[in-house]
Amino acid sequence: MSPKALKASGLLLCAIAFAAAPVSAADYYTGKKVDFVIGSDAGGGYDVYARNIGKHLGRFLPGNPNVIPRNMPGAGSGTAAASLFRLSPKDGTVIGALFPGVIVGPLLEDRAQNLFDPNKFEYLATADSGTRVCITGPMSKVKTFEDAQKQKTVIGASAAGGSTRDYAAFHKNAAGAQFEIVSGYKGTADILLAIERGEVDGLCGLDWTSLKSQRPTWLEQKTVNVLVQDGIENEHELDALGVPSIWTFIKQESDKAPVELIVSQQVFGRPYVAPPGVPAQQVKMLRDAFEAVMKDEAFLSDAKQARLDISPLRGEKVQEVVAKLYAAPKEVVQRAKQLITP
Numbered sequence: 001m002s003p004k005a006l007k008a009s010g011l012l013l014c015a016i017a018f019a020a021a022p023v024s025a026a027d028y029y030t031g032k033k034v035d036f037v038i039g040s041d042a043g044g045g046y047d048v049y050a051r052n053i054g055k056h057l058g059r060f061l062p063g064n065p066n067v068i069p070r071n072m073p074g075a076g077s078g079t080a081a082a083s084l085f086r087l088s089p090k091d092g093t094v095i096g097a098l099f100p101g102v103i104v105g106p107l108l109e110d111r112a113q114n115l116f117d118p119n120k121f122e123y124l125a126t127a128d129s130g131t132r133v134c135i136t137g138p139m140s141k142v143k144t145f146e147d148a149q150k151q152k153t154v155i156g157a158s159a160a161g162g163s164t165r166d167y168a169a170f171h172k173n174a175a176g177a178q179f180e181i182v183s184g185y186k187g188t189a190d191i192l193l194a195i196e197r198g199e200v201d202g203l204c205g206l207d208w209t210s211l212k213s214q215r216p217t218w219l220e221q222k223t224v225n226v227l228v229q230d231g232i233e234n235e236h237e238l239d240a241l242g243v244p245s246i247w248t249f250i251k252q253e254s255d256k257a258p259v260e261l262i263v264s265q266q267v268f269g270r271p272y273v274a275p276p277g278v279p280a281q282q283v284k285m286l287r288d289a290f291e292a293v294m295k296d297e298a299f300l301s302d303a304k305q306a307r308l309d310i311s312p313l314r315g316e317k318v319q320e321v322v323a324k325l326y327a328a329p330k331e332v333v334q335r336a337k338q339l340i341t342p
Helices: 003-020 045-060 075-086 100-108 145-149 163-175 189-197 206-214 216-220 235-239 253-268 280-295 297-305 315-325 328-340
Strands: 033-038 064-072 094-097 122-126 130-138 153-156 179-182 202-207 227-229 273-274
Touching: 033 045, 033 075, 045 064, 045 094, 045 206, 045 280, 045 297, 075 094, 075 100, 075 163, 094 100, 100 163, 100 253, 100 315, 100 328, 122 253, 122 280, 122 315, 130 145, 130 163, 130 206, 130 235, 145 163, 145 227, 153 163, 153 189, 163 179, 163 202, 163 227, 163 328, 189 202, 189 206, 202 206, 202 227, 253 315, 253 328, 280 297, 280 315
Parallel strands: 033 064, 033 094, 153 179, 153 202
Antiparallel strands: 094 273, 122 273, 130 202, 130 227
């Protein structure tokens, strides 16, 4: 070959080698953006958590991409889950904030099984492992759970798969609460407004941290009635307020395991996921970034100001909990399904 041809072929080989070389972890997100899909309406507790995390997440991803929050409410965050599972690119540039109820939904609700498989999501973190509560508002005559067992109590709720509907149902079916469940609200923000307007008495399945961040004056002025706390273990703040545990009110011993299955989703109270099929390298980048955010002083300062409790778990731990839930005995799963059906 002539010197000129040799030079040309050498340049071509260099170009091919450069194109084939994998992008280094340090450069992966350079020039990219990350879409953060939030499976709830704006203004609710899940939205507040996700937006505060998204504000800081890009600083801890290689290349410092912009993280763009985008609300995609519907079907108890099932719309967002299905979109992430079926439509989103599998390259680490789209992540989601989902309700824990939608993660256990295909286990407990047959209708969700063809839309997505929660076991195949890549779990990145949870920001909180918390306790949920049933409350009534200042205008309600129902002040205690014992009152709710004796008289009709109108409870606002979202769609099936959302904690506000499912938790109201299991309190009615397993603990004898005389709940009249009014479904169709978009999310907790709308239900809280309905309580203030006197349209409903209260709601269930509300995270204790969400109540503290969304209606702090209700707690400060002692105008909210916290009827019961739901969790595998009691929350010390609620114990100090004299709020009884759901386990006090479960009527049948055989219902305790199904109720435990339902409330186990609270271990991942604020779950963040990537679509299935994202390469392991990108999953690790995202998990490490979430872990760094949860320890970051600037983020923790913002969380404190927003009254957000931060009790995180890494994605690997969340993945293990989800797998354990899906391995539950069939008879326990079947009874749990019955309990969350209004």
